[in-house]
Amino acid sequence: MAEATVRGFDAVVVGAGFGGLYALWRLRGLGMSVRVYEGGSGVGGTWFWNRYPGARCDVESLAYSYSFSPELEQEWVWTERYASQPEILRYANHVADRFDLRRDIQLNTRIESAIFDEQSGRWNVRADDGTGVSAQYCIMATGCLSSRNTPDFPGLETFRGAHHHTGSWPAEGVDLEGKRVGIIGTGSSAIQAIPIIAEQAEHLHVFQRTPNYSIPARNGPLDPGFQEKVKADYEAFRQPFLGGMFGLDFSPHDRLAMDATPGERREMYERRWAEGGLALIGSFADLLSSQEANDTAAEFIRGKIREIVDDPEVAEKLLPDSPVACKRPCADTGYFETYNRPDVTLVDISDTPIDEITPAGVRVGDREYELDTIVFATGFDAMTGSLMRIDIRGRAGLTLAEKWSGGPRTYLGLCTVGFPNLFTITGPGSPSVLANMIPAIEQHVDWIADCFMHMRERGLSVIEATREAEDAWVDHVNERADRTLYPSCNSWYVGANIPGKPRVFMPYLGFPAYVERCEEVVAREYEGFELSA
Numbered sequence: 001m002a003e004a005t006v007r008g009f010d011a012v013v014v015g016a017g018f019g020g021l022y023a024l025w026r027l028r029g030l031g032m033s034v035r036v037y038e039g040g041s042g043v044g045g046t047w048f049w050n051r052y053p054g055a056r057c058d059v060e061s062l063a064y065s066y067s068f069s070p071e072l073e074q075e076w077v078w079t080e081r082y083a084s085q086p087e088i089l090r091y092a093n094h095v096a097d098r099f100d101l102r103r104d105i106q107l108n109t110r111i112e113s114a115i116f117d118e119q120s121g122r123w124n125v126r127a128d129d130g131t132g133v134s135a136q137y138c139i140m141a142t143g144c145l146s147s148r149n150t151p152d153f154p155g156l157e158t159f160r161g162a163h164h165h166t167g168s169w170p171a172e173g174v175d176l177e178g179k180r181v182g183i184i185g186t187g188s189s190a191i192q193a194i195p196i197i198a199e200q201a202e203h204l205h206v207f208q209r210t211p212n213y214s215i216p217a218r219n220g221p222l223d224p225g226f227q228e229k230v231k232a233d234y235e236a237f238r239q240p241f242l243g244g245m246f247g248l249d250f251s252p253h254d255r256l257a258m259d260a261t262p263g264e265r266r267e268m269y270e271r272r273w274a275e276g277g278l279a280l281i282g283s284f285a286d287l288l289s290s291q292e293a294n295d296t297a298a299e300f301i302r303g304k305i306r307e308i309v310d311d312p313e314v315a316e317k318l319l320p321d322s323p324v325a326c327k328r329p330c331a332d333t334g335y336f337e338t339y340n341r342p343d344v345t346l347v348d349i350s351d352t353p354i355d356e357i358t359p360a361g362v363r364v365g366d367r368e369y370e371l372d373t374i375v376f377a378t379g380f381d382a383m384t385g386s387l388m389r390i391d392i393r394g395r396a397g398l399t400l401a402e403k404w405s406g407g408p409r410t411y412l413g414l415c416t417v418g419f420p421n422l423f424t425i426t427g428p429g430s431p432s433v434l435a436n437m438i439p440a441i442e443q444h445v446d447w448i449a450d451c452f453m454h455m456r457e458r459g460l461s462v463i464e465a466t467r468e469a470e471d472a473w474v475d476h477v478n479e480r481a482d483r484t485l486y487p488s489c490n491s492w493y494v495g496a497n498i499p500g501k502p503r504v505f506m507p508y509l510g511f512p513a514y515v516e517r518c519e520e521v522v523a524r525e526y527e528g529f530e531l532s533a
């Protein structure tokens, strides 16, 4: 990189999703020069890319929103209990305009490398358009579910029809009217998309490797009176969310499932099923830690699936047998009901996987399914994928890929040893995907901004976690997970969906305790970090 052409910034932010947008606003407020790079042609991150039919947030709209601006809170009107992808994308764009963020965001630009220069103590960041900048701080707001996973099925290139991944759905939409559609995967994206695609397609084949639990979302228009009431004291509305284990107001029950009678358990599950949404997993305090307790919730949901699905053989194939919520639980609108349609076929590929994609469709064993369109709802290389795509090099040329070859290692999910002044927003080792993402993002960005202020006031320029702090944190993250049922499942939380990925439970369990820990670290003069000039 020729010295003369390198522009210098105080901070480079990678990604213009909710993390990048807020980081820009906050750091600009500190008088810092910031440049944000975004690979997409618009802001919004996850909500820019995931435009598949039915895409919707399963955290309630009033809670899945920024809290940093009371004016923004008051003026933005949510229309549904759970906001749809187009509405969330409009919100992200509104934020970008309202806070005049666009002038510091370079769209259509992917960062290819970020290399720490030990001499200058700065990060040299290079984009795919060949340009480079340097910055004191490098903030990776690259998202937890941004690196798409398209399984390497032989023959995909020979397929005569169209194929799309839910995570890069064309902005102009896809005409599925009258088409023979196949969807691969039954995770959260598929469970949202399947009922809508079924309405459009001539016939829909669902290729299911593992059945999933799903709870009716009970979405609907948001009562304007309720919204006004929330806005009259938004802070009070947010409080129970901020105090909840997942940053969500699950009204968690402190009672243990096995202390309740079967009748009491049934009543509780029925109530939460009727209320809709993911709060069912907060029905009892031990659902995520006791197999016996979890079995009672699992059996309840399996009973519901049997009730909803008319054909007992199809219902049987749709019954999950792993613990509830061990994989990311789903919220749906008419998912299981969709299997009662004559134009929807469930193809169980648990024993006989997809062998190949043929010019005409999908072959499973000796059966070929002829299709016009294949939808890959096959998920993401979660948490680390979007970081690993970038050539990140820290001290002594150590690459992040080398350092994390056995799984991600961070201190607080914010920093990693050997990579000074590099921060990850909702990185592995932080509550991230097991928290309400927007408050989790705000908490991370606020922590980082406060840290920059602290350093500036003291004439410090370099911050790096210590090895001891990082090792202890990684152990702690694992200990928390090991007390639960989470590590027992082949979920993307443990990287099991990506062949060859090390099996490590990546998020940190326990949002409010985590926030307290971060505050404690600051109160103890950045305990576990080394700060220097």
Ligand code: NA7
Binding pocket: 145, 151, 166, 184, 185, 186, 187, 188, 189, 190, 208, 209, 210, 328, 349, 354, 377, 378, 379, 380, 433, 492, 497
């Ligand atoms: P998920 O939850 O990772 O789901 C991906 C689905 O694709 C899941 O059912 C997988 O089955 C299936 N899959 C993945 N690879 C294959 C292959 N090779 N063959 C057949 N089936 C496969 O991704 P989503 O996009 O639905 O959701 C991601 C998150 O976004 C979600 O959790 C929310 O947080 C929002 P498997 O279960 O691995 O057997």
